[in-house]
Amino acid sequence: MYDYIIIGAGSAGCVLAERLSGDPSKRVCLIEAGGKDRSPFIHIPLGLAVLARIKGVNWGHQTAPDAALKGRRLYWPRGRVLGGSSSINAMIYMRGHPEDYRGWARAAGENWDWPRALELFKRLERNAQIADAFHGTEGPLAVSDLRSPNPLSRAFVKAGTEAGYAERRDFNGADQEGVGLFQVTQKTGKRFSAARAFLDPVRHRGNLDILTGSQVTRVLFDGRRASGVALETREIHLNPGGEVILSGGAIHSPQLLMLSGIGPGAMLRDHGIEVQHDLPEVGRNLADHLDITVMTAAADRLPIGIAPTFLPRALRAAWQFARQRRGELTSNVAEAGGFLRSGPERDRPNLQFHFIPAYLRDHGRKTSFGYGMTLHVCDLLPLSRGTITLASPDPLKPPRIDANYLSAPEDVETLLAGLKQARQVMQAPALARHVKAELFPGPDIQGDTALIDDIRARAETIYHPVGTCRMGMDAGSVVDPEGCVRGVEGLRVVDASIMPTIIAGNTNAPTMMIAENIADRMGAPARQP
The missing domain is CATH 3.50.50.60 (FAD/NAD(P)-binding domain)
Incomplete structure (x- = not known):
């Protein structure tokens, strides 16, 4: 009882x-x-x-x-x-x-x-790096900077500023809009x-x-x-x-x-x-937040990769994590990102970037060999709405999920704008020097009709x-x-x-x-x- x-x-x-x-x-x-x-x-x-x-x-x-x-x-x-x-x-x-x-x-x-939400966020938070009016330092939830971000994540931030976005130290501070490294729910690298x-x-x-x-x-x-x-x-x-x-x-x-x-x-x-x-x-x-990516092959070996040449780095990363809780094993994969507007008429950011210094296909379920980068962009304020219904009265069976993505035409236009902006960032000098070729959507996919078709063919959830x-x-x-x-x-x-x-x-x-x-x-x- x-x-x-x-x-x-x-x-x-x-x-x-x-x-x-x-x-x-x-x-x-x-x-x-x-x-x-x-x-x-x-x-x-x-x-x-x-x-x-x-x-x-x-x-x-x-x-x-x-x-x-x-x-x-x-x-x-x-x-x-x-x-x-x-x-x-x-x-x-x-x-x-x-x-x-x-x-x-x-x-x-x-x-x-x-005001109430901010009070509660601060109460819950124990931030290891930021102590100001927007953050708590005594709560139960450990929040910290990434300990060993990949150099390409910093290159992404630089590319974002080259594309015209402000650099942000803190996405949970006075202004969310811009690009930067994320803070994470980690403590001493775990x-x-x-x-x-x-x-x-x-x-x-x-x-x-x-x-x-x-x-x-x-x-x-x-x-x-x-x-x-x-x-x-x-x-x-x-x-x-x-x-x-x-x-x-x-x-x-x-x-x-x-x-x-x-x-x-x-x-x-x-x-x-x-x-x-x-x-x-x-x-x-x-x-839910629907997400589309720009994926590129890398011109160097800076990304986290699956290749024989990555093995020495993997061994070093395992040693660093075991001894110091640092190195590439502390990566949250989506190390950097940003908040931006799909157009000047928007009164606040309605798109979010997640930058990954690696290939990521099908949520990591498909192995992609070699070295590459993936930039995600999602629609933060979708108008489309779906349903959860019963597929069966059997409680051990999953329910039916009708996400109804892109049922609102405005959401198509928002993701289209986001895909174009993601391409611009990947083509900015700080990242372009590390890009060997664009794999997705691919250089042959140009124009709104082709890009919308690509969105319909590849878009996935970002799990929200x-x-x-x-x-x-x-x-x-x-x-x-x-x-x-x-x-x-x-x-x-x-x-x-x-x-x-x-x-x-x-x-x-x-x-x-x-x-x-x-x-x-x-x-x-x-x-x-």
Whole structure:
């Protein structure tokens, strides 16, 4: 019997487990479908290059065929391990733009406005290099500069300034727009996931149970109040007045609501599921950042490569990491990037660069031999919206993901502009001297029609799905501003799925902020230093 049952030990679930178990009078159970975060590929930053291939830590979802992307199914890696996607992501520490949170405030009230969000970000952060009005230095989440960035990442920043963009030391400071090196969630050269930041310090608590390898199949109800959860082989129940909290992310939280009878009534009945509460917006409002790349072959051996000539560097990198926690194994792969506008009419950045001093094809699932560079550009503020629906009433089957990419014509124009700008940066002198040839889109792909066709043929996700359990003050929203599911009691959703609109940046840190904010609203004790 527990006071809180948290489903999903990802970026939000780890924060909630730490905060809520701070009250010794409350019993907390954190349930993770995946296993423990023991793989060395999780903790060695460059290991993320192979995490997309390791099924044991990755849900490995596929979207439904997307008409706007030539009928392709896109691969959606999501973390299935302690730490969730914070254990397999590129570790980029990014908050988004203040205007994102002003939009959240209009949707869900002033407790989600930028001043409150900034307060929470600073509280969570322990920044090793930047101490100013925008950053915290005493929080549980380690944030740092990259220890050993590749020379090509600095060349990218120089190329960006040559293309007319400002250089930024801090994308989370006073001004986001420009190019620079990213800060990362690392400590002394190792990944610092949500599990390391929030679970490791509190695992000893007698009132906190952490269950791994345990997939929840549905929420149990006593009347209209959540009373516990069902696993594959047993049930776990709440104490009177307790709460179930879904932190499974934008895919699994709406799926579990629907499996539990909360969602679009007609669809649930079609799957033979008894309707607990007809809530049409569950699974709707799916937003994600679609991404297109410029890939070039390198004229030298500066990139991280797969070749016999790279072997001495690899051995040296292993030695440096083992002895000093430095060297190329500390790379997060996406070392540098930038925020820019697709056109002068935009009032803030709506495109993001991720520069990789290596070849990266199919999320790292396809081996590319040799030395190359990849520049990603994604649409930060897409208008296209998709859905998560049930493909089967079987809780062990994946849901159907209809991402609906590029269904809004404006998104096509935005990515087209971004692809052109990415090409300009790769052709700027500081990078051009390192480029042997453009491989993708390729020198023969010129003109808007050909470039749009290339986008439809190659664009992929950059792993930021949100919004499928939309938070709002309106009665049609899935959850209220405190994450409580409408129409039932004792059930919350706390993760990226409740974002009213997508963040203009990477979504890991904002998801932790969401959990910290709602933990406060739930009356969790303040974190002890």
